[in-house]
Amino acid sequence: MIGIVGYGSYVPAYRIKSSTIAAQWGDDPVAIERGLMLKEKTVPGQDEDTITIAVAAAKSAIIRAGIDPQRIGAVYIGSESHPYAVKPSGTVLVDACGIGPDVHVADFEFACKAGSEAMFVAYSHVKSGNMDYALGIGADTSQGAPGDALEYSASAGGAAFIFGREKVLADVLFTNSYTSDTPDFWRREYQMYPRHGGRFTGEPAYFKHVLGAATGLLDKSGMKPEDFKYAVFHMPNGKFPLKAGNTLGFTNKQMEQGWVVNIMGNTYSGSSPTGLAAILDVAEPGDKIFMVSFGSGAGSDGFIFEATDELPKVQDLAPKTRDLLNGKKIYLDYGKYAAYRRKILFNE
Amino acid sequence: MRDVAIIGVGMTKFGELWEQSLRDQFAEAALEAMDNAGVKKLDSLYVGAMSSGMYVNQEHLASVMADYIGQEGIPATRVESACASGAIAVRSAYLEVASGMSDIVLAGGVEKMWDTEDGTFVLAAASDQEYEAYNGVTFPGLYAMMARVYMEKYGLTREELAQIPIMNHKHAVNNPNAQYPMEMSLSTVLNSSMVADPLRLMDCSPITDGAACVILCPLDQASKYTDKYVKIKAIGAATGPIALHDHKDLTRLDAVRLSGERAYQMAGVTPRDIDFVEVHDCFSIAQILCVEELGFFEYGTAGKAFANGEGTYGGKIVVNPSGGLKAKGHPVGATGVAQILEAFLQLTGQAGLRQVPNAKLGMTQNMGGSGGSSVVTILEKI
Amino acid sequence: MANSPRYHREKAHRYRLEAQKFSSGYVTLANRYIDPNTGSREFEIINLKGTGTILSYTIVHISSDQFGHQTPFPVAIIETDEGARITAMVADCNPEDLKIGGKVQLVFRKIQEEGASGIINYGYKAVLIDN
Numbered sequence: 001m002i003g004i005v006g007y008g009s010y011v012p013a014y015r016i017k018s019s020t021i022a023a024q025w026g027d028d029p030v031a032i033e034r035g036l037m038l039k040e041k042t043v044p045g046q047d048e049d050t051i052t053i054a055v056a057a058a059k060s061a062i063i064r065a066g067i068d069p070q071r072i073g074a075v076y077i078g079s080e081s082h083p084y085a086v087k088p089s090g091t092v093l094v095d096a097c098g099i100g101p102d103v104h105v106a107d108f109e110f111a112c113k114a115g116s117e118a119m120f121v122a123y124s125h126v127k128s129g130n131m132d133y134a135l136g137i138g139a140d141t142s143q144g145a146p147g148d149a150l151e152y153s154a155s156a157g158g159a160a161f162i163f164g165r166e167k168v169l170a171d172v173l174f175t176n177s178y179t180s181d182t183p184d185f186w187r188r189e190y191q192m193y194p195r196h197g198g199r200f201t202g203e204p205a206y207f208k209h210v211l212g213a214a215t216g217l218l219d220k221s222g223m224k225p226e227d228f229k230y231a232v233f234h235m236p237n238g239k240f241p242l243k244a245g246n247t248l249g250f251t252n253k254q255m256e257q258g259w260v261v262n263i264m265g266n267t268y269s270g271s272s273p274t275g276l277a278a279i280l281d282v283a284e285p286g287d288k289i290f291m292v293s294f295g296s297g298a299g300s301d302g303f304i305f306e307a308t309d310e311l312p313k314v315q316d317l318a319p320k321t322r323d324l325l326n327g328k329k330i331y332l333d334y335g336k337y338a339a340y341r342r343k344i345l346f347n348e
Numbered sequence: 349m350r351d352v353a354i355i356g357v358g359m360t361k362f363g364e365l366w367e368q369s370l371r372d373q374f375a376e377a378a379l380e381a382m383d384n385a386g387v388k389k390l391d392s393l394y395v396g397a398m399s400s401g402m403y404v405n406q407e408h409l410a411s412v413m414a415d416y417i418g419q420e421g422i423p424a425t426r427v428e429s430a431c432a433s434g435a436i437a438v439r440s441a442y443l444e445v446a447s448g449m450s451d452i453v454l455a456g457g458v459e460k461m462w463d464t465e466d467g468t469f470v471l472a473a474a475s476d477q478e479y480e481a482y483n484g485v486t487f488p489g490l491y492a493m494m495a496r497v498y499m500e501k502y503g504l505t506r507e508e509l510a511q512i513p514i515m516n517h518k519h520a521v522n523n524p525n526a527q528y529p530m531e532m533s534l535s536t537v538l539n540s541s542m543v544a545d546p547l548r549l550m551d552c553s554p555i556t557d558g559a560a561c562v563i564l565c566p567l568d569q570a571s572k573y574t575d576k577y578v579k580i581k582a583i584g585a586a587t588g589p590i591a592l593h594d595h596k597d598l599t600r601l602d603a604v605r606l607s608g609e610r611a612y613q614m615a616g617v618t619p620r621d622i623d624f625v626e627v628h629d630c631f632s633i634a635q636i637l638c639v640e641e642l643g644f645f646e647y648g649t650a651g652k653a654f655a656n657g658e659g660t661y662g663g664k665i666v667v668n669p670s671g672g673l674k675a676k677g678h679p680v681g682a683t684g685v686a687q688i689l690e691a692f693l694q695l696t697g698q699a700g701l702r703q704v705p706n707a708k709l710g711m712t713q714n715m716g717g718s719g720g721s722s723v724v725t726i727l728e729k730i
Numbered sequence: 731m732a733n734s735p736r737y738h739r740e741k742a743h744r745y746r747l748e749a750q751k752f753s754s755g756y757v758t759l760a761n762r763y764i765d766p767n768t769g770s771r772e773f774e775i776i777n778l779k780g781t782g783t784i785l786s787y788t789i790v791h792i793s794s795d796q797f798g799h800q801t802p803f804p805v806a807i808i809e810t811d812e813g814a815r816i817t818a819m820v821a822d823c824n825p826e827d828l829k830i831g832g833k834v835q836l837v838f839r840k841i842q843e844e845g846a847s848g849i850i851n852y853g854y855k856a857v858l859i860d861n
Contacts, residue, residue, distance in 0.1 A: 013822040046800055047821055047839040047855060055838045083850055092852060096745040096838050098777075330822060339799065346799060469794035476817075478740055479760050482841065483853065484790065484797045484819045485805045492788035493807055500830060542802075545789040545825075589766070593807045593815040598786050 002127050003171040003305065006067070006162035006314070008060020009277035009321040010053050010139075011264060013328045014043040016337045018152050024334040025147050032152060037238020041155035041265025042325075043332060044141040046340050048156065050079045051089045053270075054139040055096045057160035060318035061135065062097060064169070065162045069097050072162065073131030074104040076121055078114025078269045079158075080187075080194075081141045082107050089139075099135075108269075111185060112234055113295025114138065115158070115269035120301055123163045123172055133164045140268035145193035146343055153237050155265025159273035159321070169314060170280060170289065170305040174221040178213035178300045185296035196296070205298050206236065210244045213300035214292045218248075221304055225249035229287035232258030232275035234294035236266050250290070257282060258291075263325050269295075276305075278321035283307040349446040351567035353577045354727070356385020357689040359560035362677030363527040368557070370397075370404050370460040371416045377559035377682075378417040378456055385563040386573045391450035393417075393424045394441045396433030396457040397681035402470040404460050413456070430474035430716030431630060433457055434684025435723035438562060439583045445564045456561030457682035467555050471680075474717040476591035488552055490592045490718045491631040492544040498599045498633060499546070502648035506546065510537040511654045512632035513550050513674050518660070520671025522701035527556050527677030551632040556677030560686040570730075576696040581617075581709070582726040584610025592718040601719035604641035608713065611724040612643075615709075619643040622726070623707040624666040624694060626687035628715040629673045638713055639667060642724070666704045669694060684714030688725055695729040733844070737851055744853040747778035747836060749814055757814040780836035782810035782856070787820065787828050796842050804828055808856055810836075821855040828858070835859045 017040045022029035033039060044053070054077050062069050075090045082089045090105035108114040108121075115138015122136030139158025144151035163172075184205030187194035197205075210233055218224065225231070231250045233241035238261050245255045258275035267274060272293040279289055289305040338344050358380025360373050368376070374395065382388065395413045400406045410424035429436040434457030441455035461467055472481035475490060498504055513532055520526040532550065540549035570577040588603035589595060595602070612618060619642060627642070629635035636650040644665055645653050653659065659667040670676045670690040673683060691710035693699045704710075708729045715722045742748040743759050750773040751757045752765040759778065764771055787806035790797075797803065804820040806828070820828065821839055834856035841853040 045822060045839075047819075047841070049840055049850075051850075051852070052837075052839050059838075092745075095741055096852070098746055328822065330824070466795045468792065469796065472794060476760070478736075480817045481794075482740075482851075483805065483817050483855075484793060484800075484803060484841075485788075485817050486790055486793055488792070489788045489790045489805050493786035493805075496788065497786045497830065542789075542791045544791060545802075547788075591760075591815075591817065593785075593817045594766075598807065 001168045001171045002123065002165045003163065003168040004161050005133065005164035005166065005168055006061040006065025007160065007169065007277050007280050008057045008064060008318050009157070009159040009274050009324065010056035010060070011042045011157040011324045012044045012048050013330050014045055014332055014340070015040045015329045016043050016332045020334055021152055036152055037262055038152055038265060039262050041153060042157050042267070043337055043340060044156035048141065049083045050077070050081050050139045050141055051083055051092045053141065053156065053158040054089060054137045054160065055093050057137060057139060057158045058093060058097050058135060061160040061162050063318045064314040067133060069099045072099045072103060072133045072135050074122060074125050074134040075099060076106055076108055076118035076135070077137045077139060078108035078110065078118035079140050080109065080111055080114065080268045110299060111295035111297050112236070112268040112271055113293040113299055113301055115273045116293035116301040119161050119273065120175060122161070123175070126163045126165060133162055135160060135162050138269040138273035140270050142268040143193055143341060150196065153266040155267050157264060157267040157274055158270035159277040161273070167310050168308055169311040170307050173304040173306055174217060176213060176217045176220055176302045178209050178216060180298060182298035184298055201296070205296060206240055206294055207244060209298050209300040210234065210292050210294050211247060213302040214248050217292070217302035217304060223304065227288055228254060228290045230257055230279045230283065231255050231290040232272050232279060233292050234272045235259065235261035235275065238262045260321065260325060274321055280311065281315055281320040281322065283311060285309045285311065350448060352442050352445045352564050352580045353567040353570035354562050354580065354688070354692050355565050355570050355573045355577045356381045356387070356563040357561065357692050358384055359525055359686055359689055360558050361525050362556050362558035362679060364462050365557035366462065370400055370406060370458060371412055373460065373557060373559035374413050374456060374458040375416050377561040378454060381454065381561040381563050387452050387563060389452065390419050390422055390454050391452045392422055392444055393419065393454040393456070394427055394437040395424070396427050396437035396684065397459055398428055398430050398433050399470050399473060399680070400460065402473060403464050429721045431628065431680050432684055432714045432716035432721045432723050433681040434560070434686065435688070435712065435714035435725065436585070436684065438685060438688055438725065439585055439723055441564050442580055442583055445566060451565055451569065453564045454561055455564060455685060456559060457685040458559035459679035459681040460557055461555045461679060462557050474720070480591050486544060488544040488547050488631065491633055492547045493592065494598050494637065495546055495633040501599060504651040506538065507534065508651040508655050509551065509632050510534055512629060512635045513537050515654060515660055516629060516668050516672035517675040519669050519702055520675030523671050523676060526671045526675055527554055528675050529671070547631055553630050553673035553678035556679040558677060558679035558682050560682045560689050562685060562688055562692065576698070577730060578692050578695045579728040579730055580725060581728040582611040582615035583723065584608060584614060585723045586610065587721050588719040590717065590720050595719065599637065601637050601641050601722070603719050603722040604638050604713060604715060607722040607724040608642040611726050615726040617709060617726065622665060622709050622711045624669050624704045625711040625713065626668055626670060626690050627713045629668060630678065630715070635667065635672065638715065642711070642713060669699065669702050669704055684723060687712035687714055688727070691727045695727055734849060737849065745838065747780055747854065749776055749778050749812070751776045755813065757812045759814050759816055776812065778810050778812055778814060782808040782834055784828070784830055784832040784834060785809055786830060789825050806856060808834055819855045820858065822857050833859050
């Protein structure tokens with residue numbers, strides 16, 4: 001059995017409501033909330049970034065894994081908002097968590113699916129026998145351009161997964177991927193904000209790849225949607241994952257636990273990974289979990305997990321995703337939000 | 349060890365001295381002190397400055413100052429102990445004269461603070477850079493944390509704390525060299541902007557340019573130069589931890605107590621014998637903490653005593669007749685020397701309208717950082 | 731403002747709360763060669779758990795330029811459960827919730843950036859627990 005042996009998530013305490021952003025730009029808050037199915041999103045504090053979020057999630061994962069962090073042989077962080085363009089976020093994380101120095105580190109980038117890619121590679125290192133434990137993380141503090149639709153959803157948060165073969169909490173049954181050159185959403189170097197192709201981001205991008213990976217994964221595994229207790233898809237907004245899931249034959253009930261987007265927003269590389277963490281917080285032994293991520297550019301990674309007897313023993317050892325989302329909240333007005341997110345030009 | 353006297357003093361006005369550079373300030377004060385003492389040649393000089401490097405990128409003050417006051421060639425030393433740099437300069441000069449190595453030694457202090465915009469950053473160098481300043485605390489913040497514990501522990505009220513700037517400003521009205529020689533009302537203090545809760549702007553000593561110098565010589569030679577001189581009866585110095593968080597009790601300044609005890613012992617006197625004291629009121633709460641550590645009031649009582657007039661003329665002891673750091677100004681390196689200069693004026697009957705009547709024994713206390721260093725002097729009228 | 735060697739040197743303390751415990755029981759986060767109370771030079775390396783109690787706090791309204799945009803922010807002096815004394819910013823905090831005796835947990839946060847092109851400095855801040 002090779003799978004997740006430790007997991008953790010982190011979301012910042014700060015929030016901004018969709019209605020606050022709508023009031024700023026003269027949008028109709030009711031239409032926004034209905035259309036995007038987003039009530040509020042997380043905002044990183046001025047002292048938070050992808051690295052601090054990844055560290056917090058990783059520490060919870062290490063606690064749940066109950067292992068000496070020195071045994072982790074590789075650390076991969078996938079993000080669209082690595083603090084450095086050159087110097088991997090993982091290098092700071094390993095020193096902060098007491099991992100290494102005998103550890104492989106690299107940062108991953110693939111829009112919103114960098115996290116799931118990091119998870120896949122970490123898993124593969126263990127499966128190949130290269131090492132006993134490997135850590136894959138998806139974390140982001142992504143930006144939406146002011147006044148753009150993405151400003152309602154781009155949020156902050158992340159989840160970390162340690163893969164191994166002892167005391168496995170969630171066995172990896174099958175994986176696959178689906179990638180093509182699809183320019184739905186991108187950011188050129190030195191640009192502050194990404195650009196996107198409007199409705200082109202829907203059918204030809206998100207749905208093509210998510211459904212492509214999902215159907216491929218179901219074929220590969222010979223399983224059907226009814227076999228799963230939980231399903232989670234990449235959540236760019238509230239609507240897309242539900243539509244994708246329903247199209248495949250999953251019910252809203254199966255997707256409910258992992259559907260964190262309406263109170264969290266889209267944490268890009270952290271999106272489906274945080275949804276997965278929320279599922280692991282409550283899953284019971286034998287539950288099968290279906291996960292498909294999506295990253296613009298574009299591609300999707302698919303995973304099928306099965307919860308084991310070990311999972312209930314560790315769920316309470318670290319903060320749970322929905323407890324963090326529903327716990328301490330500090331609401332920001334638009335001015336504070338803009339200052340925190342550095343949308344205001346300061347004198348340097 | 350020989351007895352040592354102060355035979356002359358000089359200082360610039362304290363305030364915003366836009367037209368004078370660091371060396372201009374020191375030269376003005378030094379030449380005035382030398383003229384006042386009637387000396388043309390020095391044997392040695394000590395200059396105290398906390399941060400000439402960070403404020404105006406100038407180090408090597410020994411050379412700069414000896415050069416610019418026309419004493420090129422003499423041995424010279426720059427000393428630094430944050431805000432206690434001035435008194436440390438006097439202590440160092442005292443040792444050189446007392447030991448017999450030199451006869452006429454100048455001790456001065458100077459700071460040029462208005463040339464830089466981020467003064468908070470420079471002053472933070474007096475705290476623990478890696479474990480205090482790195483984590484965002486400022487000097488007002490450190491004293492605010494002391495104030496908070498003191499207020500909770502002893503029931504000191506915000507209004508009582510405000511009496512310190514009020515008292516010191518009242519004294520400064522009669523000090524022509526003071527930066528702010530004007531009275532201050534309670535409402536001005538209480539309504540001033542918040543700097544670090546609970547300390548407001550009027551609880552904090554200002555940013556000040558200035559310099560002050562004194563001339564030392566062996567006591568038995570003093571009358572050759574002047575008939576107005578005082579004896580340095582004692583100097584006590586001590587250090588404390590660099591970081592406030594390493595004080596066992598956040599309301600106590602052990603370095604102040606220790607430096608005071610050493611001075612009292614060397615002079616063979618007690619607090620009751622002291623007629624006035626210049627203490628280091630970098631922040632209002634510091635005045636309370638320091639007079640308690642020096643034994644003038646029981647711990648926890650100075651605030652109420654001040655509110656009852658015990659710290660001013662007619663009261664138990666005149667505290668900060670010059671106006672203190674708050675009203676006179678606090679050019680960091682110069683302050684310790686300026687306190688001793690005030691004591692000299694008081695003991696030689698030259699303090700004008702702020703003269704402490706019948707002053708025979710005066711004390712000064714100069715402190716660095718959040719109690720990281722402290723120097724106490726006791727001066728005697730001859 | 732730190733620079734690379736100065737910053738790098740303090741990482742074990744700032745990132746992992748690595749501290750020294752001397753034979754007298756004295757614990758220090760900052761590197762020391764000698765116990766200031768007993769003069770002992772014997773110590774072991776421990777990692778602080780990160781939990782502690784507020785001894786005092788203030789809200790800084792005027793700060794140096796490095797932290798300029800974050801004011802007003804709370805700073806506290808904390809005694810950790812192991813007995814170490816530290817000074818730290820309090821993050822994610824409603825100032826009304828601060829009190830002497832309050833319990834905190836130290837977390838890994840960004841302290842400052844050395845301008846737009848310099849290194850990013852990380853370290854510890856405190857968050858209030860059991861409010």
